[in-house]
Amino acid sequence: MPRCLHRPTVLLRRGALLLALALAGPCSAGPTLEAVRARGQLVCGVNTMLLGFAAPDAQGRWQGFDVDLCRAVAAAVLGNAEKVQYVGLSAPQRFVALQSGAIDLLSRNTTITLAREASMGLHMTAVAFYDTQGFMVPARSRIRSTRQLKDKTVCVQQATTTVRNLAEYSRNHRLELKTLAFEDFDEVNTAYFAGRCDAYSGDMSQLASLRARLATAADLHVLLPEIVAKEPLGPMVRRGDAEWTAIVRWVIYGLIEAEEFGVTQANLEQLRASSQEPAVQRIVGTGDDLGKLLGLERDWLARAIRTTGNYGEIFERHLGRNTPLGLPRGLNSLWNKGGLHYALPVR
Ligand SMILES: N[C@@H](CCC(=O)N[C@@H](CS)C(=O)NCC(=O)O)C(=O)O
Incomplete structure (x- = not known):
């Protein structure tokens, strides 16, 4: 100034x-x-x-x-x-x-x-808002730790910090994750909730938000405890x-x-x-x-x-x-x- x-x-x-x-x-x-x-x-x-x-x-x-x-x-x-x-x-x-x-x-x-x-x-x-990146999985999958994600497919949105963090996490933990990335938010959500991916990765707050808006009582989803990256918003x-x-x-x-x-x-x-x-x-x-x-x-x-x-x-x-x-x-x-x-x- x-x-x-x-x-x-x-x-x-x-x-x-x-x-x-x-x-x-x-x-x-x-x-x-x-x-x-x-x-x-x-x-x-x-x-x-x-x-x-x-x-x-x-x-x-x-x-x-x-x-x-x-x-x-x-x-x-x-x-x-x-x-x-x-x-x-x-x-x-x-x-x-x-x-x-x-x-x-x-x-x-x-x-x-x-x-x-x-x-x-x-x-x-x-x-x-101090956030962290994580994973959401369908409760019925019985996945409860990222260690169980080896070779799994993960839905993400392009043009976010999520994509690169995920690649680094996969490499660091030898998970060989397959990323399914969409430009459009609705497409990511539709793909995940239709079961096209084993997990959804994003900021934990966003995953909680999506779960609250889109999950049904019959289709429960859990957030895994591990942290992929810091996400200060x-x-x-x-x-x-x-x-x-x-x-x-x-x-x-x-x-x-x-x-x-x-x-x-x-x-x-x-x-x-x-x-x-x-x-x-x-x-x-x-x-x-x-x-x-x-x-x-x-x-x-x-x-x-x-x-x-x-x-x-x-x-x-x-x-x-x-x-x-x-x-x-x-x-x-x-x-x-x-x-x-x-x-x-x-x-
Ligand atoms: N915090 C991350 C992710 C932010 C982000 O844009 N997340 C997506 C996925 S949950 C989103 O909100 N998409 C809404 C849209 O593109 O309309 C960043 O800054 O890159």
């Missing part, structure tokens, strides 16, 4: 530290925030149909974990979570959509890897807009920090009215004006929390034990509860 840093740097040289801090912000909005504001709408790329992450409900309203991240960003930057246009994107379409400027934000079960960040003109923001943005990258990143960290400090959708207004705790005041928008540093309103994070609740509330609403997916928090617990979510501090 050269334009943001420039002014304080010059002033620091003149020794006017306090003045510099007072003047630090609002920064230049950055092209994406400017475009989103001018349009009055955030254009968010999501999955076409992945129950729990992004799927239209009976009324045609998009619902899910990835959708709530779009809503939280829209609430933080526009003050209105309804001002989102959703663009359903398949695995092969997603990066082109972001590179071409067709979407402002890609919030779509996308794994962050070095190659993806360094070679595609894109940036990761933050890990929103998170929103991506275009390169070259540091302000926008920072906004999306800090909305995610803010939602995680809100959980850590006990700020929920239900107690937000009460904490805004009465909390004297500086960390809580920063989150609910009554303390230091951190929104200004991001080019946003003082209550940017409160607007997001009012809309979606904190990170834990989003997780439980769409993916948790009381949902069709029934996922445990596991790796997605907070750092002080045995998990990996350690938000950089909102201060």
